[in-house]
Amino acid sequence: MPKQFEKPIYVTRPFLPPLADFSRQLQEIWGNEWLTNNGPVLQRFQKELCHYFKTDNLCLFNNGTLALQIALQGLQLSGEVITTPFTFVATTHALYWNKIRPVFVDIEPKHYTLDPAKVEAAITPWTTAILAVHVYGYPCRLQELADIAQRHKLLLLYDAAHAFGVTVDGKSIGHYGDLSMFSFHATKLFHSIEGGMLMFADPGQMKGFDYLKNFGFENELEVVMPGTNAKMNEFQALMGSQILGHVEGIISRRQKIDALYRMRLKEIPGIHIPELQPSSVKFNYGYFPVEIMSDEFGLDRDQLYNALQRFNVFTRRYFYPLITDFACYRSLSVKDPLTQARKIAHRILTLPIYDSLALQDVDRICECIETTCPNLKDNNRPMKTVLPDRLHPSPALPDGKKPSIDLPMPLKQHMSRR
Numbered sequence: 523m524p525k526q527f528e529k530p531i532y533v534t535r536p537f538l539p540p541l542a543d544f545s546r547q548l549q550e551i552w553g554n555e556w557l558t559n560n561g562p563v564l565q566r567f568q569k570e571l572c573h574y575f576k577t578d579n580l581c582l583f584n585n586g587t588l589a590l591q592i593a594l595q596g597l598q599l600s601g602e603v604i605t606t607p608f609t610f611v612a613t614t615h616a617l618y619w620n621k622i623r624p625v626f627v628d629i630e631p632k633h634y635t636l637d638p639a640k641v642e643a644a645i646t647p648w649t650t651a652i653l654a655v656h657v658y659g660y661p662c663r664l665q666e667l668a669d670i671a672q673r674h675k676l677l678l679l680y681d682a683a684h685a686f687g688v689t690v691d692g693k694s695i696g697h698y699g700d701l702s703m704f705s706f707h708a709t710k711l712f713h714s715i716e717g718g719m720l721m722f723a724d725p726g727q728m729k730g731f732d733y734l735k736n737f738g739f740e741n742e743l744e745v746v747m748p749g750t751n752a753k754m755n756e757f758q759a760l761m762g763s764q765i766l767g768h769v770e771g772i773i774s775r776r777q778k779i780d781a782l783y784r785m786r787l788k789e790i791p792g793i794h795i796p797e798l799q800p801s802s803v804k805f806n807y808g809y810f811p812v813e814i815m816s817d818e819f820g821l822d823r824d825q826l827y828n829a830l831q832r833f834n835v836f837t838r839r840y841f842y843p844l845i846t847d848f849a850c851y852r853s854l855s856v857k858d859p860l861t862q863a864r865k866i867a868h869r870i871l872t873l874p875i876y877d878s879l880a881l882q883d884v885d886r887i888c889e890c891i892e893t894t895c896p897n898l899k900d901n902n903r904p905m906k907t908v909l910p911d912r913l914h915p916s917p918a919l920p921d922g923k924k925p926s927i928d929l930p931m932p933l934k935q936h937m938s939r940r
């Protein structure tokens with residue numbers, strides 16, 4: 523029986539650049555006495571990102587949610603937008619904040635992204651766009667969605683919150699579709715503490731997004747639209763700028779963790795690991811989702827989730843419940859039975875994966891899963907893995923080792939009570 527971890531192992535931990543590097547560069551901010559409102563560090567970070575993404579068409583925000591809300595507003599979308607129920611709530615909230623009706627359709631079972639056939643079947647005269655999510659960084663069915671969007675004259679938008687660093691056929695995933703939103707939240711493999719970015723095909727959109735994130739100011743005396751405040755500040759930009767230089771290393775260390783999980787978990791009955799991406803995709807290993815098939819594993823997903831907590835391992839059930847099952851969206855009528863999404867939401871478990879997670883700890887997490895699996899007979903237990911050298915130091919352990927619609931009903935009631 524593996525020992526409980528001395529310190530909690532979370533689903534993720536933020537990458538932090540060397541403190542000395544960060545402190546040194548903080549002096550620049552102190553020297554500038556400029557903390558936000560399109561400061562010099564932000565402008566430099568924006569240029570670095572333009573170079574990284576090979577585009578001039580990107581705009582920075584204080585978080586991904588506001589970036590997406592502003593995107594929908596700037597594009598003046600209304601009516602219905604076809605989207606996925608298998609995502610983080612912010613995807614749908616952004617539609618609601620723009621009074622757009624989300625039309626939920628099912629996902630495909632292999633990599634959990636929107637099923638193009640379901641998208642096409644859900645188009646009505648009120649549909650204005652498709653908002654698909656590269657969930658866990660898995661690219662959506664890009665060509666099929668692009669064909670549908672073109673055939674029906676719809677905008678194709680991607681929530682690429684999880685997809686920083688992903689490329690398809692040598693191009694950043696942000697180059698696909700009309701617009702993509704990236705989240706730079708601390709829980710992402712690339713972050714700026716909090717932050718978000720829009721990348722878009724039409725350079726004409728830039729001015730509108732810039733207005734919308736800065737109150738609509740044209741100049742000191744003129745406000746041209748009712749914007750909001752969604753600006754990234756200098757500290758966020760500094761963090762992002764510093765981490766950008768580490769991003770390839772972060773991805774390759776995560777790839778090793780992914781490979782070790784795959785090797786260790788494949789022998790355990792009832793653990794389904796999504797297929798590796800094809801060679802045309804450079805993946806980012808941002809998440810490590812698995813499906814727990816209760817009949818074969820001997821416990822259901824929630825039982826395993828709880829059992830792992832007793833070992834001090836805090837996995838997450840991203841994305842359960844489905845968006846359609848949250849109190850604030852439950853009253854929406856959804857035509858699609860969401861068969862795959864429902865099944866997957868009940869089986870999915872995202873395992874810890876982050877830069878400072880030592881391979882020894884990944885091995886131990888796998889041992890915890892093996893020990894918990896009632897259907898793994900003793901003589902089937904895999905041999906102890908001989909690990910390659912530690913990737914990099916892990917946190918110290920006590921033993922001294924370095925290891926335009928109506929609000930949905932509940933929301934309406936809630937608001938009228940206030």
Ligand code: T4K
Nearest residue numbers: 532534535536585586587610612613683705706707708709
């Ligand atoms: N679209 C999609 C598809 C998204 O996934 C998200 C965000 C968005 C849009 C919106 O983008 P942002 O507006 O957030 O930029 C987390 C994140 O807060 C959220 O950004 C993310 N998706 C979502 C998938 O995960 P929670 O509620 O699970 O976070 P929390 O605080 O429970 O953190 C998870 C674990 O990470 C903790 O157990 C411990 C660890 N952690 C967390 C933080 C914040 C740390 O070790 N250090 C930290 O500083 O939502």
